[in-house]
Amino acid sequence: MSDQLQVLNPATEEVVATVPAATAADVDAAVVRATKAQSGWAALAPGERARLLRRFAVTVDEHLEELARLEVREAGHTVGNARWEAGNVRDLLDYAAGGVERLTGQQIPVPGGLNVTILEPLGVVGVIAPWNFPMPIAAWGTAPALAAGNAVLLKPAETTPLTALRLAELALEAGLPEGLFQVLPGHGSVAGNALVEHPGVAKIVFTGSTAVGKQVLAKGSALLKRVTLELGGKSPNIVFADADIEAAAAAAPMAFLDNSGQDCCARTRVLVQRSAYDRFMELLGPAIEAVTVGDPADEKTDMGPLISKVQLDRVRSYVTDDLDGIRGKAPEGPGFWFPPTVLTGVDPHARVAVEEVFGPVAVVLPFEDEAEAVALANATDYGLSGSIWTRDVGRALRVSQAVRAGNLSVNSHSSVRYWTPFGGFKQSGIGRELGPDALTAFTETKNVFISTEGPAQ
Ligand code: NAD
Numbered sequence: 076m077s078d079q080l081q082v083l084n085p086a087t088e089e090v091v092a093t094v095p096a097a098t099a100a101d102v103d104a105a106v107v108r109a110t111k112a113q114s115g116w117a118a119l120a121p122g123e124r125a126r127l128l129r130r131f132a133v134t135v136d137e138h139l140e141e142l143a144r145l146e147v148r149e150a151g152h153t154v155g156n157a158r159w160e161a162g163n164v165r166d167l168l169d170y171a172a173g174g175v176e177r178l179t180g181q182q183i184p185v186p187g188g189l190n191v192t193i194l195e196p197l198g199v200v201g202v203i204a205p206w207n208f209p210m211p212i213a214a215w216g217t218a219p220a221l222a223a224g225n226a227v228l229l230k231p232a233e234t235t236p237l238t239a240l241r242l243a244e245l246a247l248e249a250g251l252p253e254g255l256f257q258v259l260p261g262h263g264s265v266a267g268n269a270l271v272e273h274p275g276v277a278k279i280v281f282t283g284s285t286a287v288g289k290q291v292l293a294k295g296s297a298l299l300k301r302v303t304l305e306l307g308g309k310s311p312n313i314v315f316a317d318a319d320i321e322a323a324a325a326a327a328p329m330a331f332l333d334n335s336g337q338d339c340c341a342r343t344r345v346l347v348q349r350s351a352y353d354r355f356m357e358l359l360g361p362a363i364e365a366v367t368v369g370d371p372a373d374e375k376t377d378m379g380p381l382i383s384k385v386q387l388d389r390v391r392s393y394v395t396d397d398l399d400g401i402r403g404k405a406p407e408g409p410g411f412w413f414p415p416t417v418l419t420g421v422d423p424h425a426r427v428a429v430e431e432v433f434g435p436v437a438v439v440l441p442f443e444d445e446a447e448a449v450a451l452a453n454a455t456d457y458g459l460s461g462s463i464w465t466r467d468v469g470r471a472l473r474v475s476q477a478v479r480a481g482n483l484s485v486n487s488h489s490s491v492r493y494w495t496p497f498g499g500f501k502q503s504g505i506g507r508e509l510g511p512d513a514l515t516a517f518t519e520t521k522n523v524f525i526s527t528e529g530p531a532q
Contacts, residue, residue, distance in 0.1 A: 080233050080260055085151030085380040086371055086410045092149075094236050097261035102269035105228050108254035109199045110275060113226035116255050117196050125175040128222055131249040132168035135161065138245060142210065142238055144372075149237045150209060151379040151411070153371045156334060164214040164242065167493050171222035174514045178223060188526040194518035196224030197277035197301065201270035203263070203291070204239070205283045206232035206382050207337040207433075212305075213239050215497075216280035219513035221256065228276065229258045230267050232283075234382055236260030263287065271295055278302070278517065282339075285457075285502050292505070303506035303516065305339070306499060307431040308459030311452040312342035312488070313474065315445075316351035318464035322486070324358035327437075328366055330462065330488040332378050332415050336435040337386070339503075340460035342488060343432065345417075345439045346451050352441045356419070359439075360401050363415050368405045381411040381434060390434030393427045394418070400439075429455055445470060449477045458500030462488050481507075 078096040083089065097105075116124065135142065142164075143157035152160065180192035202216035209231055217227045231239035236258070243258040259266050263283075270276050271294045278301035281291045285306040295302045312330055314323045330342040347355045371379030381387045390413050403415035416436045421428050428438045442448045452461060458480040465471050471485045481499045482491070491497055496510030506516065 078262075080236060080262075082149050082234065082237055083383070084148050085382050088409045088411075092237060094240070094260045096233075097230075097259040097266040099265060099269040101261070102228070102259060102266055102273060105254075105257045105259055106199055106273055106275040109226035109228055109257060112252045112254035113196070113198055113224070115252060116221075116226065117224040121176045121178070124222070124224070125172045127250050128168050128172035128175070128218070131246055131251060132165045132172065134245045134249040135165040135168065135242070138241070139165070142241060145238050145241060146210060147371050147379075149235050150206060150382060151371050152334065153376050153379050154374060157371075160208060160210045161238075163211040163493065164218075167211070167214040167218040170493050171218035171514065174219070175222050178514050178518070180520070185524065187528055188524055190522065190524045193521045193523060194223070194515065195521055197517055197519060198225060199276050200225045200227050200517060201273075201276045201279045202227055202229045203267050203270065203279060203281045203283065204229065204231050206235040207334060207339070209235040210238045210242070212282045213242065215282075215305075215493075215508045216303075217256065219508075220278075220280070220517040221251075223514040223517035225277075225517050226254065227256050228270060229256070230263075230270055231258065231260055233260075233262060268294070271300070272298075274298055276300070280508070281305070288504070303498075303508065304504040305497075305506075305508060306459075306502060306504045307433075307457055308339045308341070308499065308503050309344060309429060309431050309455045309457045310340055310342050310460040310462075310480065311344045311346050311478070312462045313448050313452055313464065313478075314345065314347045314351065314355060315448070315463075315465040315467070315470065316348040317466050317470075318351075318486070319466065320351050320354050321358060323464040324355050325362055326488055327359060328362050328415065329377065331437040332366055332435045335378050335381050335413070336390075336437075337382060337433050339431075340482065340491065341433075341437075342460070342462055343437045344428065344451075344455075345437050346442050346448055347439060348448070349441045349443055352439075356439070359417065363401045363403050363417055366403055366415050368403065368412070368414065378415065378435065381413055383411055386433065387411040387413060390432055390436060393430070393432045393434075394436055398427075403435075423451060423454065431457065445474065449474060452478045452480075456502040459503035460484075462486075 146157035405414035498507035
């Protein structure tokens with residue numbers, strides 16, 4: 076009997092589904108189908124490809140509630156977040172569809188002829204997705220790759236294959252050709268690894284942990300495979316004393332508690348200028364206690380469970396009883412629950428202050444001045460996101476330039492929009508996704524010179 080993936084509801088620990096795990100042979104067969112489908116897809120008129128992708132977007136929209144409910148069951152996401160996630164897939168498909176007819180090369184002046192560049196699809200693209208945002212992250216790679224004329228093989232995380240499988244069905248329903256977008260649920264070390272090592276897969280878009288990302292890069296490099304990596308983060312939320320402290324304290328909880336802290340952009344290092352520290356903490360306590368943790372299917376819930384027992388144990392290992400701070404409430408009984416937790420008095424070099432916990436845990440660290448704030452913000456191997464709270468425009472710009480991270484926001488915590496570029500500095504990744512250049516990342520540039528001199532006599 077084939078190996079099965081067991082999908083659990085993280086809020087109840089009940090089995091939602093079992094799904095056969097793809098083997099390396101399944102990956103081989105999928106590459107053959109995808110290669111065939113890709114040549115037909117790339118040959119379609121651009122307007123036709125765009126039309127089919129728009130139809131896919133409409134089909135996703137028609138099934139938005141169903142997809143969202145499936146995400147609640149398999150990932151424990153709050154229903155409000157899950158609806159946003161399904162909507163994000165629709166929007167990504169629409170946005171990418173708008174790029175198909177705009178995927179233009181250049182005409183470069185040269186003597187003796189005409190020089191043009193052509194952006195050609197890569198072929199078959201492997202997208203390896205994590206469990207924390209199963210739908211959006213799958214679509215970040217898939218939508219622009221398809222729009223640029225590629226076929227896509229998507230390997231969802233072991234714990235969250237269901238929405239990905241449903242998206243593949245919806246793609247067929249919308250009229251996308253068989254084999255063009257296939258989902259291969261399976262183990263990272265088997266199906267994921269087979270994609271990385273397959274010579275027929277031209278590019279890997281990997282989102283996940285930094286440790287596995289490094290392995291993917293090393294193995295992919297043996298074939299000079301194109302690799303994009305979106306990895307971990309330990310992002311700062313820098314609050315200067317001149318900021319609107321009420322607004323900063325009100326926004327701080329969900330900046331690290333959204334998706335139960337299982338967010339690569341979570342602002343888990345709250346850096347507060349010492350002169351505003353007491354006031355900030357006075358406001359933060361009630362704001363944390365006001366966060367509703369519970370049944371993710373309930374519209375009023377702010378935060379659901381963690382994804383799995385493994386993740387729960389990992390988060391617990393960082394929060395020892397000797398640490399001071401604020402602890403919110405979480406349900407007891409079945410489910411992978413952990414309360415909102417803010418730790419104070421932590422050594423800035425402690426594990427919990429520098430490693431990605433990937434749970435609802437933040438540390439608050441005081442700083443004296445701008446130079447110390449920047450030094451603390453940069454004192455991590457990661458460089459994904461961050462926020463800066465200040466009323467001083469010059470300081471906002473100076474600190475935005477000084478913090479080594481790919482996605483910053485001033486007086487807010489927003490970092491991900493499908494039409495702006497996203498990606499990490501340092502060990503948070505390589506390459507960028509989303510934004511105006513999203514499709515280009517799935518092409519090779521071909522340069523063609525056409526002589527006007529006529530054939531040699
Ligand atoms: P993970 O690295 O364990 O797994 C990610 C994916 O890689 C899964 O599909 C897994 O099956 C697969 N995989 C595992 N081993 C593999 C191998 N040897 N070869 C190929 N594929 C393999 O990460 P995770 O625990 O699922 O996800 C959490 C991590 O993802 C966090 O570190 C988080 O910060 C990161 N993340 C980053 C971003 C971003 O955009 N930067 C977004 C979301 C999550």
